[in-house]
Amino acid sequence: MPRRLISTDLDGTIVFNGSIPLRDREAMARWRAAGNLLVINTGRSVSALEHVVVPMGLEFDNAILYTGAAIVDEDIRVRHSTALPSGVVEDILDFVEGMPGVTVFTTGLDEDLLIYDTIGSGSDLLTLFRPATRRDLEGREIIGVPMRFTDSETAARTETYLRRRWEGQAVGFRNQDFIDVVPASASKGAGLGRLVASLNEPPAPESSGEAGDGSADHADNAAHVAASGAAEQPVEPIETWSIGDSWNDISMHAAADHSYALPWSPPEVVAQCDGTVSSLADLIDSLMGRPTV
The missing domain is CATH 3.40.50.1000 (HAD superfamily/HAD-like)
Known part of the structure; x- marks a missing residue:
């Protein structure tokens, strides 16, 4: 069953x-x-x-x-995790610069930041996102860029720009008044x-080697099973x-x-x-x- x-x-x-x-x-x-x-x-x-x-x-x-x-x-x-390509966040910030009714956040595995805000985010959001500047992005691995819009036309224009500029590298998903930008494969x-x-996948056989760091794909287990010749369990x-x-x-x-x-x-x-x-x-x-x- x-x-x-x-x-x-x-x-x-x-x-x-x-x-x-x-x-x-x-x-x-x-x-x-x-x-x-x-x-x-x-x-x-x-x-x-x-x-x-x-x-x-x-x-x-x-x-x-x-x-x-x-x-x-x-x-x-x-x-498992996949980061956005270099340059995506900075390009988004350049595109929305000066636009009213837009908030740009960034999300990573360690911390979430609020980078640009012409809406006026309330205290609830600020408990999730630390106010920051572009300088705070240096050296950070960014996985997602949630953007909030008060105007649907501005959101649609931004979505069109993303599709044309970053096709095959990043994609924006609409979610109510947000567009969530993530790697294109996501x-x-x-x-x-x-x-x-x-x-x-069948469970990998126990190994006496060192444990991984927890970020590797589970697909690696299947390769290990095949390489070791271990019998697969149904x-x-x-x-x-x-x-x-x-x-x-x-x-x-x-x-x-x-x-x-x-x-x-x-x-x-x-x-x-x-x-x-x-x-x-x-x-x-x-x-x-x-x-x-």
Whole structure:
């Protein structure tokens, strides 16, 4: 029987006003207690994930972060990450210079920064992002550039510029009033595919060598097994469900075996899904044979 995995978005799906409803938390705990896998799939960074899941005491099996550019385990240890090419952040800042109604953040594995702001960010955002300048970017590895816009036309113009200037190197994903810029190889769907592939690999044999630093791909395990000639153990396949509310979830929905949007999702998102559910708790209850509210 296939193992079952739910890949869930955070903000606007299970996180509302900085908190996760109790019913969703209880449902996720039941899901995992039954031996199923729970994966967080979000545009958030490492520190932004910790900001919400640690106070809530939320437990999960893996998280796909930075819109697919990084994968962490249940202890939020990085197992895979891809950085933006050099020059992307500086070019974005040059493009938006002088524009009103724009905030530019940068996210990395160590810290998240607020670099440019003509919106006037409130105190809630400043608990996640440290105000900084371009000089603070020197020597930093940047994985994502979330940009917030108050005007949809400005956002669309910026998205068009990114596509033309950095095609094949960086990509922008729309998420409500944000555009999240990440490496071109990244997406929530690509992250889910990478994670499922790693979970489907046979475990690597124990080695007396030194342990790695935790950032290498799980794909290295498969190569080690093949090189050593160790017998592969059968691995149960994984059946996947996705739930998410916005445009940046479309690739995740496409990668999953079963996909669900929320009632407030844009029509373009709903059109890509098998259906809609009122909450993650309702999806879990239906999969576990419990009555939904």
